[in-house]
Amino acid sequence: xIVCQACGHRxxxxxRYCHACGVRLEANLREIAVAVEEDREAQMAERWLERGRSxxxxxxxxxxxxxxxxxxxxPELPPAxxxxxxxxxLLPPAAxxx
Amino acid sequence: MVWLIRTLIGFAVxxxxxxxxxxxxxAWLNRVQVPVDYDDLxxxxxxxxxxxxxxxxRAGDVLAYRLGPGPDDVGFGVVVALPGDxxxxxxxxLLVNGxxxxxxxxxxxxxxxxxxxxxTVPAGHWFVVSTRHQRDSLAHGPIGAERVLGKVxx
Amino acid sequence: xxGPFVSWSSGQxxxxxxxxxxxxxxMLVAAAGIAWRAVQRWLAVGELRAAHAxxxxxxxxxxxxxxxxAAERLPxxxxxxxxxxxxxxxQAGERLRALASACERAxxxxxxLATLGLLQALAGRAVDAPLEGTGDARLLAAIRAxxxxxxxxxxxxxxxxxxxxxxxxxxxxxxxxxxxRLRSRDDVRLHxxxxxxxxxxxxxxxxxxxxxxxxxxxxxxxxxxxxVAEAREESEALARTIAALVPERRAALTARWPGLAEQxx
Numbered sequence: 001x002i003v004c005q006a007c008g009h010r011x012x013x014x015x016r017y018c019h020a021c022g023v024r025l026e027a028n029l030r031e032i033a034v035a036v037e038e039d040r041e042a043q044m045a046e047r048w049l050e051r052g053r054s055x056x057x058x059x060x061x062x063x064x065x066x067x068x069x070x071x072x073x074x075p076e077l078p079p080a081x082x083x084x085x086x087x088x089x090l091l092p093p094a095a096x097x098x
Numbered sequence: 099m100v101w102l103i104r105t106l107i108g109f110a111v112x113x114x115x116x117x118x119x120x121x122x123x124x125a126w127l128n129r130v131q132v133p134v135d136y137d138d139l140x141x142x143x144x145x146x147x148x149x150x151x152x153x154x155x156r157a158g159d160v161l162a163y164r165l166g167p168g169p170d171d172v173g174f175g176v177v178v179a180l181p182g183d184x185x186x187x188x189x190x191x192l193l194v195n196g197x198x199x200x201x202x203x204x205x206x207x208x209x210x211x212x213x214x215x216x217x218t219v220p221a222g223h224w225f226v227v228s229t230r231h232q233r234d235s236l237a238h239g240p241i242g243a244e245r246v247l248g249k250v251x252x
Numbered sequence: 253x254x255g256p257f258v259s260w261s262s263g264q265x266x267x268x269x270x271x272x273x274x275x276x277x278x279m280l281v282a283a284a285g286i287a288w289r290a291v292q293r294w295l296a297v298g299e300l301r302a303a304h305a306x307x308x309x310x311x312x313x314x315x316x317x318x319x320x321x322a323a324e325r326l327p328x329x330x331x332x333x334x335x336x337x338x339x340x341x342x343q344a345g346e347r348l349r350a351l352a353s354a355c356e357r358a359x360x361x362x363x364x365l366a367t368l369g370l371l372q373a374l375a376g377r378a379v380d381a382p383l384e385g386t387g388d389a390r391l392l393a394a395i396r397a398x399x400x401x402x403x404x405x406x407x408x409x410x411x412x413x414x415x416x417x418x419x420x421x422x423x424x425x426x427x428x429x430x431x432x433r434l435r436s437r438d439d440v441r442l443h444x445x446x447x448x449x450x451x452x453x454x455x456x457x458x459x460x461x462x463x464x465x466x467x468x469x470x471x472x473x474x475x476x477x478x479x480v481a482e483a484r485e486e487s488e489a490l491a492r493t494i495a496a497l498v499p500e501r502r503a504a505l506t507a508r509w510p511g512l513a514e515q516x517x
Contacts (some may be wrong), residue, residue: 038262045265052272059279064116066283070290072120073127075297078244078304079222080330080360082367084312085339087374087395087422090459091486091493092433167305182387182414185449211461212468214445218387218408220417222359239451242417244304244331 002027002035013039125149130162130247133170138228142174142250150248156180160250161226163241165233173233174250175226175241179219187214187236192227205231296322296332303335310455330360339371352381362386366416370395374422387415391423398430403439421450435497441467458483459490466494466501473504480505488512 001010002025009020013035017024027035128150136144139160150162157177165171179185179194186192189212192199219225223240231237260268303318319335326332333351337344348368355361366388369381373392376399383389390406397404404427408415415423424443431439440463448460462479465471476494483490491509495502506512 041262042265045262045269048269048273049265050269052269052276055276055280056272057276059276059283062283063279063286064112066286066290068116068119068123070286070293072123074290074294075124075128077293077297077326077329077331078300079357080334080355080363081222081242081244081304082363082370082416082418083316083335083337083339084307085367085370085374085418085422087425088429090425090428090456091489092429164301164305165308167302171305182408182410182412187445187449211445211464212470213441214464215442215449217446217449218414218420220420220450221362221387221414223417236449236452238308238453239449240417242304244300245308 001038002031128248130172131169132174133172136174138230138232138234139174139176140229149251151251152248153243153246155224155246155249161224161241162247162250163226163245164247165238165245172247173226173228173238173241175228175234177224178227179225179240181219181221181223183219183225184216185219185225186216187211189213192236194225199227202227203229203231205236292325296325296329299325300332300335307335328354330355330357330364334360334364334367337367339367344371362388362413363416366419370419370422374426386413388413388419391415391419395423395426398426401434403427403430403434403436405439417450421447424450432493432497437467437497440497459486462490462494463497466498473501476501477504477508481508 002013002015003010004018004021004023004025006023007018007021009018011019011025015025130148130150132142132144132146132148134144136142142148142160148162155161155177157180159177161175161177163173163175165173178192178199184195187205190204192202193216217240219240220242222243224246225235225240227236228234235241299318299322303315303322306312306315306318316336316338319332322332323329323336330351333347337347341347345368348364348371352361352364352368355364362383365381365383366386369379369383369388369392372379372381373395376396379389379392379396383392387408390408390412394404394406406423424447428440428443428447431443444460444463448457448464451457462476462483465476465479480487480491480494488509488511491505492512495505495512502512
């Protein structure tokens, strides 16, 4: 950031005239070095914010898709049904005997 | 301000899409196709796609149910008896809790047997009948919830 | 989205970016987990549907294999666990008790307890599964009483939970056997008729129909003999049972199966 010597407004790097009062900006080498460093940090922060925002939106989208898949698309499980249990032959044993 | 409006519109579209998917998608996936050669129940044309509804099922509802693994192994029948009801076949009439089911068409395979039952319809089962009895409870027994696809939406 | 953050310092924007990144990563992991479980559930539903279709066709082993595959995918779901259970397994009782305590839905718990009760009743043991106030409790008591010389019976009370299909099937089978043993025609008609209505497509229908025909005065002897012959390898045993139950049909049956004359009391 380059600080305007007239009004004190903080202007972005590569600004020739103050965005607030229009005065031509003058900066010494130390100020430029600080401004370059600040700009680098700002760009890095912007990149991380961009990455975070992208991953957040991606996560929210896939989470919603997964929830729709689980609760809307996948059918309900059938109810519990007793397994077949043999209750023996239909005819009494005496009838089957030769 | 523009950012806020854009975000709100995007969010609203997303919410509408999710709600639509969550309500319409299950119903669409649960649709059933009437087999092309089907002629066992009046009002159901072969080849027609039907929307189904979940329980509870009441007497008079038309149920769609699975009778096998194939896509055409589907049956349709009118619910005449609910779980716990008593069903009896007497002199070619079907009696549910003592009351004769109407309309009723005779069932040939059980002709000659004066009296059948009574049978208590088991828990989670429905006794359904159709016109020709080819795929109803007289041919397959009471239909269990595990085989029921849903009731046909009127 | 940059709008509200314009006035934020680089440090704050960096912090927000990292926080969003972490939240996004957590949501992606959660989405993957939910999607994985949803797919497993979907596959299990397909396997269970196939298992029920096989069960309906009488292919019990295939049904149990499919249910076991579904149970492996969903270890906590009673609908898969119960169908995969082998009633002959000595550990079946313990597994059913554990499953009953893990059931969330009342209907599932009822089915699990009824399975336990039926296994106990058929083994002649006291039924300790808590099924009071249900039709199943009355049927299981009738199954236990069916070994005596007095015909066991039950009456379902209005408002009680209806019985499970397998319990009903077992009760009618056991009581039909007792009715045949005690030669009680009315009870044979009642239980054979109920079994035929419960599962008309089952192979046992070939035995039930002749029993009912024999008790139906309108049915001719020739029709009865034809129906008994359709029972194939069991036709002679069936003819013997009918001859003992309905002596007036014995002559017609003996003409077709001469061996009955000396065997039937």
